[in-house]
Each structure stands twice: as C-alpha cells, then as structure tokens.
Amino acid sequence: GAGVSQSPSNKVTEKGKDVELRCDPISGHTALYWYRQSLGQGLEFLIYFQGNSAPDKSGLPSDRFSAERTGGSVSTLTIQRTQQEDSAVYLCASSPLGVAGGPNEQFFGPGTRLTVL
C-alpha cells in the first residue's frame, strides 16, 4: 500500500515569507509526528497528533511554527516569517498507535527540504 507522502519535496523561500508543508500519512494511522533534521544532525521532535488533536506540541521551536491535522488524516506544518535557521529537512511520520500487541513503529515520509535564503 501507499506509504507516507510529503509535499513539496523541496522548497526554496526568501527570509520572511511563510511556507506550508504537507503530510499524507498511511491510511488508518491515528498518530502523526513532525520532526526536523538539520544537515548532519539527529531528529528533532516538533509535534505529535493523535487523531486531530495535538497532545504534545513541546518541540515547536517558536510561535512562528504551527501545525494542524484535519479529518484524522492530512497534516500541514506552517512556518511564518521564515528565518535562515529554519533551513532543514522536515520529516513526517505516522504510526498505527493503539494496535494491541504490536510494536507500533513509525513510518517516515521522504521529507521536505526547506531552504531559506
């Protein structure tokens, strides 16, 4: 079946512009996660959704970052007034959390590479 998809795959923007990144999780996965990865660094947690609600937004680096999820499916991550330090790969993952007896691993999308000039 289809995996996690993200769009756009690459985004180049100018400092100060807003950007919107999209994630389509695997159908039926209730949990959705956004991470950020700078070049050569580890994954930085941003936000977690269970259904349409976000019980954990603790990783969002500033109030310029927001995310929503609608219909328990697609999620968008919005970065307002982008700064050069926002340049990174933004990864989305989904998980069938709640499936009894399973390890409930995460499945990642290919990421959006954001470059802020």
Add this chain to the structure above:
Amino acid sequence: RKEVEQDPGPFNVPEGATVAFNCTYSNSASQSFFWYRQDCRKEPKLLMSVYSSGNEDGRFTAQLNRASQYISLLIRDSKLSDSATYLCVVRNFNKFYFGSGTKLNVKP
C-alpha cells in the same frame, strides 16, 4: 541526560566483518524498541523491532536487556550496502525518542 544515547562512530570496517552497535535508554518504563537505518539525505527506515527475547533477521541480530536498559545490533558479514547511519529508537507511550545515530562505513 538524553533519553537515548549512542556512540556516533564512525565505525569503519572491511567487507565481511562483524560489527556491533550499542544504545542505552533512560526510561525504564519504555515499551517498544527499534533500530532504524538512515541513508545519506534519505528518511529513516525501520530495520527491525527489538524484542525482549532477542530477534534475528538474516545477518542482523538485535538484543534488548531491560534490566540494564541497553539495546544492541549485530551485523554479520558486512556488505558495502550496509553503510548508513543506524538509529536506536525507543517508544514510551505515544512518544518516540531517537538516538543521534551511529555511522557505519563498510569498505571494500
């Protein structure tokens, strides 16, 4: 203290070698454990889940020691295609914690 700690490496090994990676985690209540592989400029992909009894998948063997809060990955007969960064991942309820990764370079 980080939730998950790994030796960053790099581990430089010849083809055919056996190599082992270790990882420790801080929360004894963690429920699930995984090894992911991440190739350069690609997303992480699940290599294998790690079970308490230990598990094997071809050339790969994973072990979990809950008492010591320690996870290991053994790769036998290394191939050039095994070159990647290996991420140790721990799940505690709905949150996943990632190690910073161990880089493996397999050389001809």
